[in-house]
Amino acid sequence: MGDGSTPPVLEESARRPNLSPKFRGLLKRELPLWVEEGYIARDGAERLAERYQIGSLGRESSRLLATFIFAIGGLLVGGGALAFVAAHWEAITPPVQVGMLFAALLGFHGAGWFLWQERAMERLGRSLIFAGCLVFGANIGLMAQIFHIRSEWYHGFLAWSVGALVMAWAVRSPLAGLLALATSFTWFTGVMEEGPLLAQLFAPACILSLVPLALLTRSRALYALAGLCAALAVTFAAGEASDSAQPALLGLVLTGFALWAAGLGETPGSRWERFAPTSRISGAVLLSAAAYLWSFLDFWDEPHFGHVQKVPYWAASLLAVALLGGYLLLRSLDALRRDGKPGFLTWGPVGAALLLLVPGTLLLGGSDRWGALGAAASNVACLALGAVALGSGLASERRSHFWLGTLFLVLLVLSRFLEYETDLLLKSVAFMACGVAVLVAGVQYERYLKRKVAARG
Amino acid sequence: MGRRRTLLLFAAAVALQVAILVGVPARKAFVRWTGKTIYLPVQPVDPYSLMSGYYALLRYDMTNPWKGRDAAIPESRTGSRVYAILEAGPDHLWRPVGYSWDGPPATLPAGSILLKGHHEGWQHLEFGIEEFFIPEARREELDRALREADKPAYAEVRVSPAGEAALVHIHAGGRTF
Numbered sequence: 001m002g003d004g005s006t007p008p009v010l011e012e013s014a015r016r017p018n019l020s021p022k023f024r025g026l027l028k029r030e031l032p033l034w035v036e037e038g039y040i041a042r043d044g045a046e047r048l049a050e051r052y053q054i055g056s057l058g059r060e061s062s063r064l065l066a067t068f069i070f071a072i073g074g075l076l077v078g079g080g081a082l083a084f085v086a087a088h089w090e091a092i093t094p095p096v097q098v099g100m101l102f103a104a105l106l107g108f109h110g111a112g113w114f115l116w117q118e119r120a121m122e123r124l125g126r127s128l129i130f131a132g133c134l135v136f137g138a139n140i141g142l143m144a145q146i147f148h149i150r151s152e153w154y155h156g157f158l159a160w161s162v163g164a165l166v167m168a169w170a171v172r173s174p175l176a177g178l179l180a181l182a183t184s185f186t187w188f189t190g191v192m193e194e195g196p197l198l199a200q201l202f203a204p205a206c207i208l209s210l211v212p213l214a215l216l217t218r219s220r221a222l223y224a225l226a227g228l229c230a231a232l233a234v235t236f237a238a239g240e241a242s243d244s245a246q247p248a249l250l251g252l253v254l255t256g257f258a259l260w261a262a263g264l265g266e267t268p269g270s271r272w273e274r275f276a277p278t279s280r281i282s283g284a285v286l287l288s289a290a291a292y293l294w295s296f297l298d299f300w301d302e303p304h305f306g307h308v309q310k311v312p313y314w315a316a317s318l319l320a321v322a323l324l325g326g327y328l329l330l331r332s333l334d335a336l337r338r339d340g341k342p343g344f345l346t347w348g349p350v351g352a353a354l355l356l357l358v359p360g361t362l363l364l365g366g367s368d369r370w371g372a373l374g375a376a377a378s379n380v381a382c383l384a385l386g387a388v389a390l391g392s393g394l395a396s397e398r399r400s401h402f403w404l405g406t407l408f409l410v411l412l413v414l415s416r417f418l419e420y421e422t423d424l425l426l427k428s429v430a431f432m433a434c435g436v437a438v439l440v441a442g443v444q445y446e447r448y449l450k451r452k453v454a455a456r457g
Numbered sequence: 458m459g460r461r462r463t464l465l466l467f468a469a470a471v472a473l474q475v476a477i478l479v480g481v482p483a484r485k486a487f488v489r490w491t492g493k494t495i496y497l498p499v500q501p502v503d504p505y506s507l508m509s510g511y512y513a514l515l516r517y518d519m520t521n522p523w524k525g526r527d528a529a530i531p532e533s534r535t536g537s538r539v540y541a542i543l544e545a546g547p548d549h550l551w552r553p554v555g556y557s558w559d560g561p562p563a564t565l566p567a568g569s570i571l572l573k574g575h576h577e578g579w580q581h582l583e584f585g586i587e588e589f590f591i592p593e594a595r596r597e598e599l600d601r602a603l604r605e606a607d608k609p610a611y612a613e614v615r616v617s618p619a620g621e622a623a624l625v626h627i628h629a630g631g632r633t634f
Binding site for chain 2: 098101102105106109113117133136139140143144145146147148149150159162163166167169170171
């Protein structure tokens, strides 16, 4: 640099080229202008185009569009098949009806396989196989209607999810995996009340069967939704089995922490690197939701849970999640220490989780005397998580993290002013102060970003 | 993943889906095709709540054995198994003549059959033949037929020797559904 100072050492993450379609699209548009106006030479532009894979932009966008179109088409075809469930048809005899159902199922799957493997039309073929999985679900309902089978409504969804899951693994289809997730979660909501012990099995089954598939197919959507459904299942099952909101919130904290810990310490270039940010963000959102709900004093005054089990199996599942979270954190700490990373961004969520878990566990069943202490600890946890989001926005220069953290803190402050009886004048001062703080923070952050960009030269 | 392995996995997945579809109605289909045909009178139902969704809720004489009787009939726990013993009347309609709360009776009176059910709670027994799926276009027609007092409705049911029942048709208002 001209002033003789040492150029800044770039972090590993900053060395990787930005391959987002938006940036590459802008670069593709600007490069010819830079060459024409003499800012860069033609060979330099060609090297940049090669580095940022600009040539493949058109193919990628058409691939994405085609996938979207085929998925919509598959959904519409399958939806039409599902409409048969409501239509009924009694004009033909049951054996012919059954034959037609099997013909439809085998037809979709057979056509999908043929187009995919024999005609190299992979997107269309996979869409037809996905449509076949939808037809499979419709057929379960139709079979029950043809033979007037009476059963709990959710049993059909379990059968549907098993069939979709096996097909998802067989052809490595994230769409079929999402279908299996949706149908199995629907089954869970039905069985939760009738079979609480069985409902406890949903979360581990979901993680073990769908997360590996998400990694294999590189589907962040499947990963994030599987994690979210598992977290919600642990939460709902604990709440339903204990008849209390406190074990449910404990479940939310523990699953959020486990998800967040799973996203720490990713190895650059590994298959997991793609999913680590999704895992951290999902976990942080769940932790924040639990902390925010528990920041209200009323939650700590909830009466003792109604159904005290001799062997509270919901506590066993929460303990299992806690152990998993602890293991994931310890496994990541070594990698983090090697990179010199563990700091507030790592220990902040750990501290927040402890601030929620310790009083949340000790005060299970409610306590008039110590409820305020629990609420205070939750508010500190909220502050910590908000600060982590702000810090992440500063460290990674991501506006979304900064603004999410800012808005979360503002929400926290305003919630306290609205929760407690305060003077109207005080409320107005609080609102105005929050507004000013948001404006000042936003301006200061943008200045900070500009300074960082300028320093990189 | 090699093509042959993908084909094997795909075929296995399709086979599983077919097996599930075969398994869903297997018991009912077996009873329908091999069971003895009987006719059960369908009890009058509340005309304002006859239909629920796209199926008709049916009630039979053996649905509530406590109705109109004394306390000598024992109350069983919700979900427990119960067997209804049915005999045909002069109108060829089958009606309950007794119940067994401790498993199927060792011997049955001549000409009677057994129907397996369970106690749903609230003095209500079910035998797996209480819901009749009907096309949307014929819902009102069935509703009117079931409410015609001068033409009693009855259900055509197939029953296996073990007491499993499968609903086949509803005969109401001179029509068959």
